[in-house]
Amino acid sequence: MNRFLLPALLLLAAIPASAQTDRGLQGYFAEVRKAFNEKNAFETVAFVEKRWRLAGNRGFNESIFYVEDILKKAGYIDEKQAKPSDMLTYRIEKRPMKKYTWEPVDAKLEIVGESEPLLSFKTNRNMLAINSGSTAEGGQEFELVYTDQIGKETELDKLDLTNKVLFAERPIGQVYNAARKRGAAGALGYGLPAYTQPQKHIHSIQFSGIAGGDSVNTGFGILLSTAAKDRLKKALAAGSVRLRISTVTRMYKADELTIVADVKGNAFPDQRFVFSAHVQEPGANDNATGVGTLAEMARITAAMVRNKTFSPARSITFLWGDEIVSTGRYVNEDKTRAKGILWGMSLDMVGEDVKRTGGSFLIEKMPDPSAVWTRGEEKHTEWGGRPLNESRITPHYFNDYILNRCLDQARTNGWVVKTNPFEGGSDHTPFLEAKIPGLLMWHFTDVFYHTDSDRLDNVSAWEMKNVGVSALVSAMVLTSMNESTALFLVEELKQTAFRRLEIETVLSKGAVEKNGSRDAEVHILETWGRYYQEALGKMDDLQPGGNSAAVLQAIAAAQNEVKIKTQQQTASLPAR
Numbered sequence: 001m002n003r004f005l006l007p008a009l010l011l012l013a014a015i016p017a018s019a020q021t022d023r024g025l026q027g028y029f030a031e032v033r034k035a036f037n038e039k040n041a042f043e044t045v046a047f048v049e050k051r052w053r054l055a056g057n058r059g060f061n062e063s064i065f066y067v068e069d070i071l072k073k074a075g076y077i078d079e080k081q082a083k084p085s086d087m088l089t090y091r092i093e094k095r096p097m098k099k100y101t102w103e104p105v106d107a108k109l110e111i112v113g114e115s116e117p118l119l120s121f122k123t124n125r126n127m128l129a130i131n132s133g134s135t136a137e138g139g140q141e142f143e144l145v146y147t148d149q150i151g152k153e154t155e156l157d158k159l160d161l162t163n164k165v166l167f168a169e170r171p172i173g174q175v176y177n178a179a180r181k182r183g184a185a186g187a188l189g190y191g192l193p194a195y196t197q198p199q200k201h202i203h204s205i206q207f208s209g210i211a212g213g214d215s216v217n218t219g220f221g222i223l224l225s226t227a228a229k230d231r232l233k234k235a236l237a238a239g240s241v242r243l244r245i246s247t248v249t250r251m252y253k254a255d256e257l258t259i260v261a262d263v264k265g266n267a268f269p270d271q272r273f274v275f276s277a278h279v280q281e282p283g284a285n286d287n288a289t290g291v292g293t294l295a296e297m298a299r300i301t302a303a304m305v306r307n308k309t310f311s312p313a314r315s316i317t318f319l320w321g322d323e324i325v326s327t328g329r330y331v332n333e334d335k336t337r338a339k340g341i342l343w344g345m346s347l348d349m350v351g352e353d354v355k356r357t358g359g360s361f362l363i364e365k366m367p368d369p370s371a372v373w374t375r376g377e378e379k380h381t382e383w384g385g386r387p388l389n390e391s392r393i394t395p396h397y398f399n400d401y402i403l404n405r406c407l408d409q410a411r412t413n414g415w416v417v418k419t420n421p422f423e424g425g426s427d428h429t430p431f432l433e434a435k436i437p438g439l440l441m442w443h444f445t446d447v448f449y450h451t452d453s454d455r456l457d458n459v460s461a462w463e464m465k466n467v468g469v470s471a472l473v474s475a476m477v478l479t480s481m482n483e484s485t486a487l488f489l490v491e492e493l494k495q496t497a498f499r500r501l502e503i504e505t506v507l508s509k510g511a512v513e514k515n516g517s518r519d520a521e522v523h524i525l526e527t528w529g530r531y532y533q534e535a536l537g538k539m540d541d542l543q544p545g546g547n548s549a550a551v552l553q554a555i556a557a558a559q560n561e562v563k564i565k566t567q568q569q570t571a572s573l574p575a576r
Contacts, residue, residue: 022484022488023484024477024482024484024485024488025405025408025477025485025488028310028473028476028477029408029409029469029473031304031309031310032300032304032469032472032473032476033412033469035300035303035304036296036297036300036465036468036469036472037296037300038296038461038462038464038465038468039461040070040292040295040296040299041289041292041293041295041296041351041461041464041465041468042292042459042461042464044066044067044070044288044291044292044295044296045284045288045289045291045292045351045456045459045464046456047063047066048063048066048279048288048291048292049282049283049284049288049455049456049459051063051282052104052125052282053279053280053281053282054101054102054103054130054280055097055101055256055257055279055280055321055322055325056097056101056254056255056256056257057101057103057250057254058103059103059282060101060257060279060280061257063279063288063291063320064092064257064258064259064279064320067259067291067295067320068090068092068259070295070298070299071090071259071261071295071298071299071302072090073299074088074298074299074302074303075088075302075303076088076089076090076261076298076302077089077090078090078091079091086264087263087264087266087305088261088262088263088264088302088305089261089262089264090259090260091259091260092257092258092259093257093258093259093260093321094255094256095255095256095258096253096255096256097253097254097255097256099213099214100212100213100214100215100216100251100252100253100254101251101252101253101254102130102131102132102212102213102249102250102251103249103250104121104125104128104132104248104249105121105248105249105250106121106122106246106247106248107119107120107121107127107128107222107245107246107247107248108120108121108139108244108245108246109127109188109222109228109243109244109245110243110244110245111231111232111235111242111243111244112141112241112242112243112244113242114235118224118228118231118232119205119222119224119225119228123203124203124205124225124452125282125452126205126206126207126223126282126450126451126452127205127222127223127224127225127452128220128221128222128223128247128249129172129173129176129189129208129210129220129221129222129223130207130208130209130210131209131210131211131212131213131217131221131251132186132210132212132217132219132220132221132222132247132249133212133216133217133218133219133220133247133249133251134220134247134248134249135220135245135246135247135248138246139244139245139246140185140244140245140246141242141243141244141245142163142164142165142185142186142242142243142245143164143165143240143241143242143243144164144165144167144188144232144236144240144241144242144243145159145160145161145164145165145166145167145184146167146168146233146236147159147166147167147168148168148169150168150170150174150175150178151174156178156182157182159182161179161182161183161184162182162183163183163184163185164184164185165179165184165185165186165187165188165243165245166178166179166182166186166187166188167187167188167189167232168187168188168189168190169189169190169191169229170189170190170191171189171191171208172187172188172189172191172208172209172210172221172222172223173189173208173209173210173211173221174189175187175188175221176189176210176211176219176221177210177211179219180219184219185219185220186219186220186221186222186245187210187219187220187221187222188221188222188223188224188232189208189221189222189223189224190223190224190226190229192204192205192206192226193206193382194382195382195445195447195449196447196448196449196451197447198225198226199226200447201226201447201448201451201453202225202226202227202230203225203226203227203453204225204226204448204451204452204453205223205224205225205451205452206223206449206450206451207223207281207282207450207451207452208221208223209221212251213251216251217251220245220247220249222245222247256321256322256325257321258319258320258321258322258326258329258330259319259320259321260317260318260319260320260330261298261317261318261319262315262316262317262318263301263302263305263312263315263316263317264315265312265313265314265315265316265479265544266311266312266313267313267314267544267545268313268314268315268544268545269314269315270315270336270337270339270340271314271315271340271342271479271544272314272315272316272317272340272341272342272479273314273315273316273317273342273343273344273345273475273479274316274317274319274327274330274341274343274344274345274431275294275297275316275317275318275319275344275345275346275347275471275475276319276320276321276326276327276330276344276346276347276427277290277291277293277294277319277320277346277347277348277427278290278320278321278322278323278324278326278327278346278348278426278427279291279320279321279322280322280323281323281450282452282454283448283450283451283454283455284351284454284455284456284458284459285349285350285351285352285357285443285446285448285449285454285458285459286348286349286446286449286450286454287323287347287348288351288459289347289349289350289351289352289459289464290346290348290349290350290351291320292351292464293347293350293351293464293467293468293471294318294320294347294468295320296464296468297318297468297471297472298318300472301316301318301472301476310476310480311480312476312479312480313479313480313481313544313545314342314478314479314480314544315340315479316475316476316479317330323348323426323427324426324427324429324430327344327346327427327430327431328430328433330430331344331430331431331433331434331436332430332434338434338436341431341434341436342436342437342478342541343398343436343437343438343475343478344427344428344430344431344436344437344438344439345402345428345438345439345440345441345471345474345475346426346427346428346438346439346440346441346442347441347442347467347471348426348427348440348441348442349442349444349446349449350441350442350443350463350464350467350468351443351459351460351461351463351464351467352443352446352458352459352460352463353458353459353460353463354416354443354460354463356457356458357443357445357446357447357448357458358445358446358447359443359445359446360416360418360443360444361406361415361416361417361418361441361442361443361463361466361467362381362418362419362420362440362441362442362443362444363399363402363403363406363417363418363419363420363439363440363441364419364420364421364422364423364426364428364439364440364441364442365399365419365420365421365422365439366394366396366398366399366422366432366437366438366439367388367393367394367421367422367432368393368394368395368399368421368422368531369393369524369527369528369531370421371385371387371388371392371393371421371422372387372388372390372392372393372527373387373524374387374421375507376503376504376507378419378420378421379420379421380420380421380423381420381423381444381445382444382445383423383425383444383445383449384423385420385421385422385423388421388422390527392422393527393531394432394437395530395531395532395533395534395535395537395538396437396535396538397489397493397535397536397538397539398437398438398439399419399439399535400492400493400496400535401474401478401489401493402439402470402471402474403417403419404492404496405470405473405474405477406466406470408470408473409466409469409470410466413466415463415466420444426440426442427440428440441467441470441471443463478542479544480544481542481543481544482543483543483548483550483551486539486542486543486547486548486551487550487551487554489539489542490536490539490542490554490555490558491554491558493532493535493536493539493558494532494536494558494561494562496532497528497529497532497535497536497562497565498562498565500528500532501525501528501532501562501565501566501569502569504524504525504528504569505525505569505572505573508521508522508524508525508573509521509572509573509574512573512574512576513574517576518573518574518575518576521573522570522573525566525569525570525573526566526570528566529562529563529565529566529567529569530566532562533559533562533563536555536558536559536562537555537559539551539555540552540555
């Protein structure tokens with residue numbers, strides 16, 4: 001362990017558990033933990049993960065209707081039949097899609113003359129590239145052509161690909177485009193990122209797609225596992241190879257569905273906390289777990305409203321749809337509604353069995369200074385992230401508020417909670433692009449991410465419950481805030497700021513002692529100090545209808561204390 005980091009981490013560990021000092025938070029946690037039935041969430045995952053889901057296709061729509069049934073049984077009323085006094089409502093939004101939807105039915109890839117198939121859809125449900133068309137009934141034979149010249153147009157033009165199949169160890173989209181441009185019937189591609197451990201999980205295939213959707217494709221793309229790729233190259237080394245390929249797919253015009261459930265606030269219904277879970281993608285963790293967790297959250301929220309253990313002043317919205325598209329539409333198509341969205345959260349891959357997948361639970365933060373200076377225990381995931389410009393920093397209390405609620409839950413059962421700097425790529429991004437606080441709850445690294453090994457046996461109902469309880473309590477508190485809890489949260493954020501400044505100071509001292517620039521380290525500390533002063537300032541929206549004088553005074557006092565703390569910490573850096 002870094003010797004400079006140790007004292008700060010010991011200080012952090014010595015801070016008492018926060019939720020133990022606020023009865024309001026304790027009460028919500030007690031009720032939600034008791035009400036959340038992880039078996040319900042898991043059963044939803046079991047239903048959804050069986051379906052290969054893209055917006056508009058049958059599996060996607062069946063998943064939407066399954067959620068609708070959960071909502072109806074919980075007491076949500078279709079908006080078309082609802083009265084103005086009804087607090088629990090839902091609607092299914094239907095929009096004609098501009099492009100065709102797609103669904104795989106069956107496929108098989110064989111080397112002519114060998115009895116054992118290279119791939120079969122029954123065991124590799126991701127082998128067909130999205131938008132692939134169907135071969136002739138019963139399958140067809142094709143000559144295989146291998147190339148390592150993808151991207152080199154002149155060299156590719158030398159190949160005779162007419163009605164053949166092109167194979168390259170490159171992403172399927174690139175191989176398919178090169179193949180079809182030169183008259184090939186289809187393409188085989190191979191490319192798995194290192195974090196999927198392809199040499200260990202030799203039968204895994206990550207789903208991907210090829211160009212199409214504007215019409216019914218006649219060509220096809222097939223993605224190879226490591227085992228299939230190696231076997232195919234061995235056959236090629238021995239001479240020419242003919243393949244027998246059968247693909248059966250459906251492409252058709254369809255409607256895109258989004259389901260939205262609302263728990264109407266009793267005082268400020270236009271102000272809301274919005275949850276989003278995307279339905280498309282064929283995996284269990286990604287993202288049947290988000291669908292199932294959010295459905296159970298919506299169910300118990302309704303139950304608590306009906307038995308009067310929860311009475312929100314602001315609204316809570318639950319949304320299921322097409323990733324980024326549905327959330328982006330919800331945020332952007334109604335400017336008046338958008339003004340009332342105070343917080344947004346994406347549930348994406350929230351149920352990994354961490355022992356089986358190798359991942360851990362993460363909160364992807366809004367851009368804070370750790371996204372600019374990623375150091376100490378902060379680190380990006382293998383999914384990918386790079387330093388942001390300082391101008392992207394978005395000061396807000398939401399990051400630490402959600403982290404502290406997850407840590408509250410973790411203290412009860414040893415759940416492991418981590419964070420990562422902002423990376424993007426899920427349903428939290430439309431909120432942030434609209435200047436709305438937005439966070440992502442997820443798990444990574446997952447060796448089965450986007451592969452056909454992302455199945456139910458790698459899902460943990462226990463993880464789903466921890467995520468669901470933490471997320472729902474967070475929303476319930478923010479939508480029904482009282483003065484005592486608001487005061488507690490202001491003090492909590494101030495103490496969080498102090499701890500961050502102390503940790504960053506230890507890191508900065510280490511950097512200066514290693515001949516780093518003192519001015520640069522002062523700038524980092526001052527940026528963190530400003531971040532927390534501004535984040536405290538954003539707490540002016542804690543109480544519905546406006547903060548009390550006591551809360552406003554506490555915010556101002558906390559901002560001043562953070563300013564002083566920042567000055568003390570920068571002054572403590574050694575001179576060069």
